[in-house]
Structure formats: structure tokens, C-alpha cells
Amino acid sequence: MPVTTRRAGLRERKKQATREALREAALKLALEHGPDNVRVDDIAEAAGVSPRTYNNYFSSREQAIVAAVTAEREARVAAAVAARPAHDTLAKAVIEAVVEQYTDQDDPGPDALLLITTRTSLREVFIDSATAIEHPLTDAIADRLGDPPDNTDRHTARVLAASVAAAVRIALEQWVQPATIPSTTGAPSTTAGPPTTADSPTTGRLVVLSGSLPDLLRKALAPLTPALDAAEHHQR
Amino acid sequence: MPVTTRRAGLRERKKQATREALREAALKLALEHGPDNVRVDDIAEAAGVSPRTYNNYFSSREQAIVAAVTAEREARVAAAVAARPAHDTLAKAVIEAVVEQYTDQDDPGPDALLLITTRTSLREVFIDSATAIEHPLTDAIADRLGDPPDNTDRHTARVLAASVAAAVRIALEQWVQPATIPSTTGAPSTTAGPPTTADSPTTGRLVVLSGSLPDLLRKALAPLTPALDAAEHHQR
DNA sequence: CACGAAACTTGCGTACACGCAAGTTTGCGT
DNA sequence: ACGCAAACTTGCGTGTACGCAAGTTTCGTG
CATH class of the missing domain: 1.10.10.60 (Homeodomain-like)
Known part of the structure; x- marks a missing residue:
């Protein structure tokens, strides 16, 4: 070599x-x-x-396209959780790490964000990208909970990580929401008909980012705090 | 008419x-x-x-194929939550409703289950089908929390529903897991190489359903109980 | 330093997803 | 009862996803 x-x-x-x-x-x-x-x-x-x-x-x-915007946030979030001071609550560690990593984004540039929010298919992939934090975050949480490394189950850590990912997903969803949508509540195949036309084709940048992302993230993660606390106390 | x-x-x-x-x-x-x-x-x-x-x-x-097995479980879970007695805890209502609906499955037949667990692509779609309960469940939970119907936010209900869906997803994941997998922790594109070959091609039904589904569901949902309880108490 | 295995790239062939623009059916208002 | 509008079906065309079986590059080892 x-x-x-x-x-x-x-x-x-x-x-x-x-x-x-x-x-x-x-x-x-x-x-x-x-x-x-x-x-x-x-x-x-x-x-x-x-x-x-x-x-x-x-x-x-x-x-x-989405990867160019999100880069490798998944791994960084997990690392950020691990990097929080040991005396932090699990809930605080997770929340702060998430907010931190999603705030100091290496500015994808506002044009790139507009691009993603404009097209529906891109929005979906972008929002789903939040679920990628699930596995790294599972490890980080299991670590903080003091789970034995050989424990392949880690039920609690997995569920908590998945829940956090889901909350982040919801925050992103609200963030890039194109103002007020008509209905579209059901599954992608509920309506079944071929009127599967676009949402806002040439509406030209009417999407407004509703609220600041950090706020939305905190609001979305708040309901999970009790679960995170409980897991922490129960484990030690 | x-x-x-x-x-x-x-x-x-x-x-x-x-x-x-x-x-x-x-x-x-x-x-x-x-x-x-x-x-x-x-x-x-x-x-x-x-x-x-x-x-x-x-x-x-x-x-x-997956739809033939899952039928319309999504809607039924939400309905089951709404049908629980009013004096039930939110946590209990949700857990019992979920377990109930996933237990008394109109027997897809063991052969159908084997089919799904054998092929990777089918497993993925099957597991992801759990996320379909998210929107109906959001309504049901918001209802129990006494959210005003015009409230379009419903942060808490959305997050809780998404977390429950995630927990269910994890339970299903464990249920149909083909014994012990080697690694495969990263995102679907981490390895990048074309050695994207199958997992167990002609291994012929070595997959064993590890544990009973109701047990797995309860174990997966347990960590969320504190969050559900807290939301309930805070809201009233 | 050379060689073999493992990892990666690439062209090919096939199957799939889906927008579009007809054509057909359903249902509602008058 | 009639007819129109909305909902649904279908054929077509294009772009996409991916298994497979070469060919090529990297890397550990003797």
C-alpha cells in the first residue's frame, strides 16, 4: 500500500x-x-x-435532486445526539440535535428549496428523506439509554427513533406545504380515477414556507418528550 | 333514481x-x-x-398483492379506536384497537403470508402499508383529545398518530424478519454497487415468524404510552 | 510485483409507471 | 325523460427501474 x-x-x-x-x-x-x-x-x-x-x-x-439539498443530514443528526453533553436529558439531546442540524443547513440556496416545494414528487421524496435518520438515530438513542451493544432487539430505542423521525417528517411536511390544500387526505390510490393531474403546474411560486423550521420542529417533537423521559428513567 | x-x-x-x-x-x-x-x-x-x-x-x-392481505385495515383501526369506551385511556384505546384489528385478521391464509415474507419487495410494501393508518388515526386521536374540528393543525394528534404508525411498522418488521440478517443498516443506496442481488432466492421457506404479532405490537407500542397519556392530560 | 477475488461500471433487454387525449359510462339537474 | 358534466376506462408514447452477464478497476496477499 x-x-x-x-x-x-x-x-x-x-x-x-x-x-x-x-x-x-x-x-x-x-x-x-x-x-x-x-x-x-x-x-x-x-x-x-x-x-x-x-x-x-x-x-x-x-x-x-433531493440528496443535493439534504446531503448527509441523517448521519449528522445521529452524531449530534451523541455529541450532546452527558447530563442532558435524552429528550433535550434529541430535540436540540435535530433543531441544530436542520437549522444550520449549509444553505441549499432558496432557489433549490423553491424547486423542491414546487413539484409534488420532489416534495414527497424530500419529506420521506427524514425517515433516513431512523437507523442512525436508533443507535444513538440506544447508546444514551445504555443498551448493551449486543442487544439486537432494542425495542424502545427503535420505536423512539422512528417516532422522532416521524415527527421530523411532519414538521417538514408543514414547512413545505403549499398554503392551503383542498383535500387529498386518503392514500395515493383512494380516488383511483385517472384525474391524477398535477397540483399547481404553472402557478409559479405561490408556495410560502409557513413558519420557521426550528419552531415547527420543536412543536412536532414536544409531544414525544414524555416518552423519551420515561424511557430514560425506566432504563437506569 | x-x-x-x-x-x-x-x-x-x-x-x-x-x-x-x-x-x-x-x-x-x-x-x-x-x-x-x-x-x-x-x-x-x-x-x-x-x-x-x-x-x-x-x-x-x-x-x-399486499392489498389482498391487508385489505382495509387502515380505516378499521381508526374506527376501532373511536369505538373504544369513552372512559378508556387514550393509550389503552389505541393499543387495544391496534392489537384487536391486527389479531382478528380475516386470515389471509398462511400461504399468503409466506409469499409476502419470502420476497423482499413484497415485505417492504407490506411493512410500509402500516403508514396508511396515519391519517385515519390522526382524526380518531384528535377526536378523543377533543380537538376542535376546524383546527387544521392538530400537531399533537398528527405526531402521535405518526408515532403509533411507526411503532406498528416496527412490529411488523420484526414479525416478518427472515431470522437473522447480516447487516444492511444504511439507506437503500448506501452500498451503491450492483451486487443488489436477492436475499434468500431459492432458500425455500426458511423464514420463521418470530413471536406472536400481538405481543410484538404491545411491546412496540408500550414506549409511547407516556406520550399518549401526557397529551390526554394536557388537553383537558 | 504479480495475480486472483471482490467491487464497480456499463450495455442490453424487459417490465413498469404514468401523462395525455380520446372514448365510454354514470349520475344529476331541469 | 333528456342531456350535459364529471368520473372512469383505455391505447399510446415516453421515460424510468432493474436483473443479468460481460468488461474493467481496485485491493489484499503470497
Whole structure:
């Protein structure tokens, strides 16, 4: 092994480079030509890989664009929880870590956010991206609860992490909500009819980000505080 | 309007009939020829509709098969919560309703369950089906909390419902888990490589349903009890 | 330093999802 | 009873997802 490979393998770095290239190419093209006028072939070409390779990294066209905005928040949230002082309540640690990581976003740029909030499919993927924190967060919470590392169950930690993820999801949902929607409460297949047309096609940026994200996050996480506290007290 | 149309419109009934026909056709064919040897065209043909219509009812091939097993559990869970006696704790109402509805399943048949647990893609859709209870459950919980009906926020109810859904999802996940998996902790695109091969292709029914579903549900829901209780007390 | 295995890329082929613009059915108002 | 509008179905066309079986690169090891 020559000194040229400084850290953690060349392979891994190339992979990350490709991933980032795809992310940024996707976002750039989407901003330039509009999200619907970008085919995966374009993204792949702009990133210098084959279209097939694109799908080795992202399983849908929207994921790449959204990934450019969310970057690797999942891992960072979990790390932030672990980094909170030990005397913090579990509830406080989680809430502060989440708010912190979603606030000091490395500014995706307001244009990128507009892009995502405008198109329904992008909104959905963006909102669902919150569930990605579930697994890392499970580890972080289990750690704080003092769970034995070999314990494969970790019921409580898993449920709490999933609940936190769900709360974050709801906060994001409210944040990017296009003002007041008509109805659309049921499952995606409730109406069944082909009038599955768009929501606001050329309405042109009427979406307003309702409320500040930190506030929404705190409000959404507040109801979970009792559960987090209880888990903490019960465990020790 | 002649007396022939007895209740709730002919249109609606036809739609439900088509939906059910598709569900059952999908399950039947999947059981006969194996889940991979069934194309949507086959399902559509067996149900007597065009392939295009299939996608007006289900947005993926797996959804129809899973829907045949889960039927309309979402709505029934919400109804069950509303039906619990008024003196019940919110926590108790929710837990009992969930357990009840997932226990007295109109027996999908063990073969159907095996089918779902065997194939990874089916497992995923099945597990995700738990999130469908979120919206009905939000209404039911908001109702019990005495939220004003015009209140469009209902932060607490939404978060609690989402958390319950997440807990149910985790219980189902554990229930259909194929024994002990190696790792697979990260997001679906973490490994990135095309070695995206199957998990247990011809292993032939080695999956064992670990533990009884009611037990798993109660264990998963238990950590949320404090949050449910707190919401209830705070609201009145 | 060379070699073999494992990881990754890529082209190909197939199946799928879905917008669109007809054509058909249902249901409601008059 | 008639007719129109909304709901639903369907064929078509395009773009997308992904298994497979090469070809290529990386990496550990003797």
C-alpha cells in the first residue's frame, strides 16, 4: 500500500465523488431547465457516468435532486445526539440535535428549496428523506439509554427513533406545504380515477414556507418528550 | 333514481368491485406461479380490465398483492379506536384497537403470508402499508383529545398518530424478519454497487415468524404510552 | 510485483409507471 | 325523460427501474 492512498481507500473516495457529482449535476440541471425537463440520461452524462450507473446510486430520478439539498443530514443528526453533553436529558439531546442540524443547513440556496416545494414528487421524496435518520438515530438513542451493544432487539430505542423521525417528517411536511390544500387526505390510490393531474403546474411560486423550521420542529417533537423521559428513567 | 340502486351509488360499488377483483387476481396468480412470474398484464387480464387501468388503482405491482392481505385495515383501526369506551385511556384505546384489528385478521391464509415474507419487495410494501393508518388515526386521536374540528393543525394528534404508525411498522418488521440478517443498516443506496442481488432466492421457506404479532405490537407500542397519556392530560 | 477475488461500471433487454387525449359510462339537474 | 358534466376506462408514447452477464478497476496477499 503506497502512501498515495492516504485514508480509507481509493475506491470509497471515488464512489463518494461519483455520488456527489450526480447530486450536483441533478440539482444544477433541474434549476436550469426545470425539474420536468431533465432526464436521467442528462444527469448521467453531466456527471460523466452511464445512465445505468445512475440507478446504482439513486433508485429514482427525484432522489438525486433531493440528496443535493439534504446531503448527509441523517448521519449528522445521529452524531449530534451523541455529541450532546452527558447530563442532558435524552429528550433535550434529541430535540436540540435535530433543531441544530436542520437549522444550520449549509444553505441549499432558496432557489433549490423553491424547486423542491414546487413539484409534488420532489416534495414527497424530500419529506420521506427524514425517515433516513431512523437507523442512525436508533443507535444513538440506544447508546444514551445504555443498551448493551449486543442487544439486537432494542425495542424502545427503535420505536423512539422512528417516532422522532416521524415527527421530523411532519414538521417538514408543514414547512413545505403549499398554503392551503383542498383535500387529498386518503392514500395515493383512494380516488383511483385517472384525474391524477398535477397540483399547481404553472402557478409559479405561490408556495410560502409557513413558519420557521426550528419552531415547527420543536412543536412536532414536544409531544414525544414524555416518552423519551420515561424511557430514560425506566432504563437506569 | 330507480330502486335498483340501493345504496351509495353504482359507480362507487363498481370501483370497489374492480379493486377487489384486482387484489384477488394478483394474490391468486402470485400464489400459483410465484410472485416473480406474474406480470401486471396478467393481473389486469385476470381481473378483466386493461393494464392501464391497473395502474389507476395500484401504483406498483406489489401493492395489489399486499392489498389482498391487508385489505382495509387502515380505516378499521381508526374506527376501532373511536369505538373504544369513552372512559378508556387514550393509550389503552389505541393499543387495544391496534392489537384487536391486527389479531382478528380475516386470515389471509398462511400461504399468503409466506409469499409476502419470502420476497423482499413484497415485505417492504407490506411493512410500509402500516403508514396508511396515519391519517385515519390522526382524526380518531384528535377526536378523543377533543380537538376542535376546524383546527387544521392538530400537531399533537398528527405526531402521535405518526408515532403509533411507526411503532406498528416496527412490529411488523420484526414479525416478518427472515431470522437473522447480516447487516444492511444504511439507506437503500448506501452500498451503491450492483451486487443488489436477492436475499434468500431459492432458500425455500426458511423464514420463521418470530413471536406472536400481538405481543410484538404491545411491546412496540408500550414506549409511547407516556406520550399518549401526557397529551390526554394536557388537553383537558 | 504479480495475480486472483471482490467491487464497480456499463450495455442490453424487459417490465413498469404514468401523462395525455380520446372514448365510454354514470349520475344529476331541469 | 333528456342531456350535459364529471368520473372512469383505455391505447399510446415516453421515460424510468432493474436483473443479468460481460468488461474493467481496485485491493489484499503470497
